[in-house]
Amino acid sequence: MRSSISIVIPFYHAEEFFEETYNSIKSQTLPAKEIIVVIDGCGEKAVNFLASYNDIKVINLEKNGGPARARNIGVKEASGDWIAFMDADDKWEPEKLEKQLFFLNNHPEFSSCHTGIKTFIGKEVIAQFNNKPLELTIEDLLVSSHAVPTSWLIKKSAFQKVDGFDTDIQCSEDHDITIRLVAAGENIGFLSEPLAFLRREGHGNISSNGRKIFIGHRQLLKKHQSLYNQHPQLKHQFMYKTCMTAGGKTTGLEKKYYYFLGAIIKMIFNVNIH
Structure with missing residues (x-):
């Protein structure tokens, strides 16, 4: 049985790592309704590369506009009630979506939740982050961002309520949207189990x-x-x-x-x- 989760992935020259990302999505114990990959101005090379994946929906943007814009466009095209963001070089534990949706169904006070994360290089885990508040407050968010897109599952209606990511903000658009969500009364919960893996290899990751x-x-x-x-x-x-x-x-x-x-x-x- 499929969920009503749409996965949105901005894609920017991620051919080297995408297969691992894709396999972690297809290994989910709760399959997604759809996988939407938004090519962020990479040209025909990316289009041809992704053509071999016949069960994803590809949106090809001619000009590079950054991950915030790509995610917004992906969400606009999504048909699911829930949005799971994924970066094109990251990966998930197989139970990630199932555990998040179970948590959210049992905690209706939250319109989204994020999970603990592990950072990795190659096959080596280099750090783990799972000591975060159960419910994010404005005070928490004024100091640290806490939630990263790859670990996040959010109601589409909550995302749309705050008009998505701010495309004018560099690098910290995920931090900004969480501040705006909590300020708008959309609570963000936390699953401490590290269910998402963030790649930290030196390949142009914007956070570096x-x-x-x-x-x-x-x-x-x-x-x-x-x-x-x-x-x-x-x-x-x-x-x-x-x-x-x-x-x-x-x-x-x-x-x-x-x-x-x-x-x-x-x-x-x-x-x-x-």
Whole structure:
């Protein structure tokens, strides 16, 4: 029996890893209603590559617009009541969708949920993240993003309620949408079991670029300025963590700049990181 889950995957030059991603989707104990792959301006090479997968729906965008735009377009075309996001180089545990939908059916107060995650390179797991709040609050989200698209299952109606991802935000569009969802009364739950795997190989993953993280977080601060101003301590924590994260993902003078800026913020605002 199939669920009413549509899987939406932005695809950008992911030929090397897509087979592993696809196999993890097809191994789900609760099969999805449909798999929608949105080619984000890759041209005929990607179209020809995906043509060999005869059970996916392919949307070919001529111009590259980033993953937020690709996901929005995929959701618009989806026929399922639920949306599961997947990146074209990540993978899931076989029970991921089944356990999430079971959780959501038993917790109707949540319109979406995310799971614990493992990051990996090749066949090696390098880190695990599953110590997160059962229910995300605005205060949680003003400091950290918590939910990543590959671990997320959301009601299509909730996604549409907040008009999807903001395509003007770089790198942090997933963080932004969770803030807007919780502010709109759409609660986000958490399954601590790590059911999603995020690839961390050096192949252009946007999260590996410290400068884009820094710019994206500045955009978040500006967009949600009123919320951050209501919680100045959390604002300063977020600013400090932004600098330290960006510094850890850059090199040379830029790395020193972010670390120096973080040290100044910590000293001036007496930032206490737990």
